[in-house]
Amino acid sequence: MKKIGKRLLLVCLAIALTACAEEERVAQPSAPEAEGAAVIQYITEVDPYQGWALWPDKGKLYEGKHPHGAFLTTYVSSGALPAITGKAGVIPDRAFVVKENYTPEKKLAAVTVMYKLKGYNPSGGDWYWLKYGADGTIEKQGMVEGCIGCHTAVKDNDWLFTGPVK
Numbered sequence: 001m002k003k004i005g006k007r008l009l010l011v012c013l014a015i016a017l018t019a020c021a022e023e024e025r026v027a028q029p030s031a032p033e034a035e036g037a038a039v040i041q042y043i044t045e046v047d048p049y050q051g052w053a054l055w056p057d058k059g060k061l062y063e064g065k066h067p068h069g070a071f072l073t074t075y076v077s078s079g080a081l082p083a084i085t086g087k088a089g090v091i092p093d094r095a096f097v098v099k100e101n102y103t104p105e106k107k108l109a110a111v112t113v114m115y116k117l118k119g120y121n122p123s124g125g126d127w128y129w130l131k132y133g134a135d136g137t138i139e140k141q142g143m144v145e146g147c148i149g150c151h152t153a154v155k156d157n158d159w160l161f162t163g164p165v166k
């Protein structure tokens with residue numbers, strides 16, 4: 001009886017440890033799901049994008065084209081940066097490109113996000129698209145047809161306009 005108790009204890013311990021390890025593995029990247037509020041929370045609170053690198057060779061408030069804004073500032077997450085500078089061809093899973101869109105008066109109008117999620121939308125480069133206003137209101141999110149329809153022009157560059165990634 002005593003022996004069984006010990007064994008049971010060991011089994012329980014093993015299960016607990018496995019559960020902990022699993023938690024660790026899942027929690028480690030702590031990247032959000034394809035859901036607007038979670039993505040915004042992640043890029044503004046968990047890993048604030050304004051602390052990331054700017055898109056290589058682009059400064060802050062460079063001139064943009066329609067439809068995004070007169071001036072733009074584009075940040076890349078730590079996962080995206082080496083892929084861009086190293087011309088890897090594709091941005092890796094769970095990496096972000098976040099662009100601030102400003103009016104001609106240099107007032108923040110909206111933030112547009114491309115978030116790479118492996119398996120999310122293979123025919124669209126596995127990008128999750130998000131646009132939210134300066135006040136945080138979500139305007140568009142998901143597999144947004146408008147975003148995809150235009151960015152498809154640069155699908156050979158992993159759907160990115162700002163600079164070559166290969």
Ligand code: HEC
Nearest residue numbers: 064065068099112113114129130131146147150160161162
């Ligand atoms: C009519 C074409 C068009 C549409 C529609 C469009 N984009 Fe873009 N996007 C561009 C262009 C062009 C750039 C390059 C920046 C610039 O010069 O304005 C760009 C740049 C970006 C970037 C910076 C990374 C990159 O691709 O260079 C993000 C992020 C982005 N767009 C997100 C979005 C989202 C999200 C939507 C939909 C809500 C969207 N875009 C809709 C044309 C478009």
